[in-house]
Amino acid sequence: HTTAAQARSAELEELIGKDPGRFRVLTGDRPTGRLHLGHYFGTLHNRVRLQDLGVETFVLVADYQVLTDRDIAEHLTEHVEQLVLDYLAIGIDPERSTIFAHSAVPELNQLLLPFLSLVSVSELNRNPTVKDEIAHSRQAAVSGLMFTYPVHQAADILFCKADLVPVGQDQLPHLEITRTVARRFNDRYAQGTPVFPEPEALLSPAPLLLGTDGTKMSKSRGNAIALSADADETARLIRGAKTDAERHITYDPAARPEVSSLVLLAALCEGVEPRAVAEEIGDGGAAALKKRVTESVNTYLAPIRARRAAYAEDRCLVRDALRAGNERARAVAATTLQEVRSAMNAHY
Ligand code: ATP
Numbered sequence: 001h002t003t004a005a006q007a008r009s010a011e012l013e014e015l016i017g018k019d020p021g022r023f024r025v026l027t028g029d030r031p032t033g034r035l036h037l038g039h040y041f042g043t044l045h046n047r048v049r050l051q052d053l054g055v056e057t058f059v060l061v062a063d064y065q066v067l068t069d070r071d072i073a074e075h076l077t078e079h080v081e082q083l084v085l086d087y088l089a090i091g092i093d094p095e096r097s098t099i100f101a102h103s104a105v106p107e108l109n110q111l112l113l114p115f116l117s118l119v120s121v122s123e124l125n126r127n128p129t130v131k132d133e134i135a136h137s138r139q140a141a142v143s144g145l146m147f148t149y150p151v152h153q154a155a156d157i158l159f160c161k162a163d164l165v166p167v168g169q170d171q172l173p174h175l176e177i178t179r180t181v182a183r184r185f186n187d188r189y190a191q192g193t194p195v196f197p198e199p200e201a202l203l204s205p206a207p208l209l210l211g212t213d214g215t216k217m218s219k220s221r222g223n224a225i226a227l228s229a230d231a232d233e234t235a236r237l238i239r240g241a242k243t244d245a246e247r248h249i250t251y252d253p254a255a256r257p258e259v260s261s262l263v264l265l266a267a268l269c270e271g272v273e274p275r276a277v278a279e280e281i282g283d284g285g286a287a288a289l290k291k292r293v294t295e296s297v298n299t300y301l302a303p304i305r306a307r308r309a310a311y312a313e314d315r316c317l318v319r320d321a322l323r324a325g326n327e328r329a330r331a332v333a334a335t336t337l338q339e340v341r342s343a344m345n346a347h348y
């Protein structure tokens with residue numbers, strides 16, 4: 001799946017380069033904690049790049065999706081503020097991109113109802129990402145929202161008719177569900193003039209960055225290096241990262257996932273090939289590797305961290321960005337919902 005999606009991403013990059021105005025992007029994140037390097041190299045860097053190329057971009061603060069596996073009241077406002085600060089610090093520009101929250105766009109959420117009718121329980125059951133997340137969840141029971149959240153994500157993407165979704169590898173099964181929903185809606189209700197596009201995933205060169213424990217770097221797994229961590233915290237986290245017993249450093253993601261993920265991280269920050277980094281470290285072992293990664297990450301993130309600290313001084317910045325984005329998103333969602341109602345013959 002990933003290999004095919006990577007090949008398609010390379011083709012998409014060419015099309016975007018030729019005509020960025022043809023595309024519309026939607027992506028988002030759950031406000032469950034600070035953004036980390038997995039987000040950054042998996043999707044955030046692509047978002048900023050696309051925005052800067054002139055692709056129309058929507059960025060979703062997926063607050064309702066927090067409810068899938070935890071209590072929404074738990075630090076929500078603070079998490080939303082931190083998330084938007086992260087966006088602004090990495091270069092998402094609220095003048096050009098629409099930053100908005102689920103809870104502020106009821107018309108988007110209303111799409112969930114017809115969309116749920118278009119997928120079967122066994123299709124939802126087969127989703128490997130949901131299975132993995134359930135396995136890592138702290139909740140004993142699986143909620144209905146957890147089980148159906150990929151369909152909610154279809155509403156997130158389709159409400160604004162996005163056709164391009166810069167995401168990490170874990171999102172590929174969800175994107176398949178979105179494509180299925182779009183196709184079935186068009187087939188069932190809108191023959192001739194499709195209402196929805198069939199959106200495609202855009203993968204980055206790091207579609208699955210591992211955390212310090214060697215599993216997917218995740219906000220909720222305690223294995224992440226946050227963009228907003230300071231230089232000392234970053235050094236400490238990288239020092240504690242899992243490696244392996246072999247001293248000679250190589251780049252071989254299949255055989256040596258933990259070491260290779262660290263090598264890749266340094267390479268991404270330095271803008272060089274991971275193999276070159278591995279060769280330079282050679283017999284230096286894990287200690288030299290970790291020193292190199294720490295320096296590269298801290299150098300790369302220094303300007304982002306400085307911007308973040310400056311923006312954090314101005315509380316209105318986040319609030320204004322969200323207020324403007326929510327309003328724009330609501331207008332778009334209302335138009336789409338109207339089209340959906342009319343395609344479904346709800347003319348009353
Ligand atoms: P949570 O633990 O709360 O689910 P998360 O760290 O998994 O948080 P999400 O908000 O679920 O983050 O994911 C947001 C986006 O970041 C998605 O597009 C996802 O594919 C991408 N992403 C998350 N973690 C990684 C990673 N380790 N490598 C590459 N991309 C990632």
Ligand code: MG
Nearest residue numbers: 030133170218
């Ligand atoms: Mg996640």
